[in-house]
Amino acid sequence: MGNLSEAEKRKILRERRQKKFANGGASSRLNKITGQSDSHLNTESPLDNPKNEPVLPSAAQKIEDDDFGQHITDDSMPAPETENVPQVELLKQLASMQNEGFESTPDLFSLLSSMQKNGIPNDATNGSATNIPVEPLVDPVMLNYHNFLVNRLKAWTIVLKWICLVPFLYLVTRQNDVESVLSTGALDKLTDPTNFFMIFTSFEIVATSIYYQRLQTIEKNNKVNTLDNNSKIVKMISMVPEGILPIGNIKGKVVTLLQYWDVLSMFISDICLVLIAIGIFQRL
């Protein structure tokens, strides 16, 4: 041994080790390390069976399309020992995991880069994988314009409703004065205080329906949901993760409640006008 060079020494040792592994030495060594009889760990070493299939055959097949995978699974490769080297197996396994990862969950870096580019992960696969309902961002300029249109619609609705209500209230309040001037049957029924609440409620239902129709048209044209983007309550509720509260779809329920409140508040403001106008017309 003393006359042998370093390279020859290493070659002899490698051959001796490979012979030992070929005779089942690797498995016995693994057994010694993992040790216990009730252990579920696989103690069969891939080094014992040099001609065996890779540990994860399905994974190895999946990465055939990949350049790296093709390279390491190619049978025509001149170095057969690369198939059995554990590092190569590990690389194969990692490559297959990465390949699978593209189909299911996004890796952290792609998610972060996507968020950096667009503010939110807007990729369809990312969205389905994370399963987080993400509201599309609304351009602030468009939101400003939308709010302007909605407020103007509301203001015009109030004005038009009051233009209709004020003469009607005058007729109802000053019924006796009006009767002496105009005595028509249809007007009598309209100005009869007994019918007042029925006519008022019907008018409110029609006016509110027209208002909502117009509001939905504006929302559709601008592609902006008014409550989702303006209501602080909805924004706060959106921050509560699903499952924390025992109520399902809490945001949808809150939005519905706010819509009802919007309708009710318009009705309330009109009924306030009724009370004040009656008082004023009685004094005239």
Added chain:
Amino acid sequence: MSDITMEKWVLGTTLMFIIITKFLQYTASYHESWISKFTLGSTTAYKDYMSKLHEQKLVQEENHSISAQDNYAKWTKNNRKLDKLAADIKQLKSQIHEQSAKSQQLLKTVKLIGLTLPFFALKMWKGKEIVYYLPTNKMFPHLFNGTWHQGWLFVAMYPLDFALSQINNLYDVSFIASKVPLYRGTAVGVSLGIWIWALTNVLGSIEFVINQLFLTPTVSEPVATEKKAN
């Protein structure tokens, strides 16, 4: 035709409170400058601050007009003076801020004592008094009539009244039912509490309409990016 039944001073005071509240609401953005003008204008700290600012400006101008190399002694002296003035100004500024915060707190306290609490007390005291009567009691349903006449308490008491009337059909509990102070009259009036609520609401609506239709500048439709690209 019914006339106003309420004592005139009550109505006048209520209107005055509403006008003052609205006035304070509309002028909220000017309150700070008004307070500083009335309270800080005469204080020594403010006067000192203004004189020090003037002095700082003069010294700075003088320092800019001379050369630091040719008039080194004067320039250094002025520089030290500027440092001292800057420290004094900073101290005076913090004093003025403190005084301003105190004045703001004082205004809030005055508003609470002079406006909010008396208005609340008036509503509690005279809230159920009738301001005027409606032409007939057939204009609104019973629930509304009772609310206009007696205030929001009627809405809270209504379920109790309903339950007692149902029990009364089986057992005689009229002695309890009679204790429930609910509206059962024929004439329907608008109580002061309800009238204040209605008037505030109507004023708010008028304010919103004027603000949106006359004071808000028109926002033009933004040009879409796709349109721009084309």
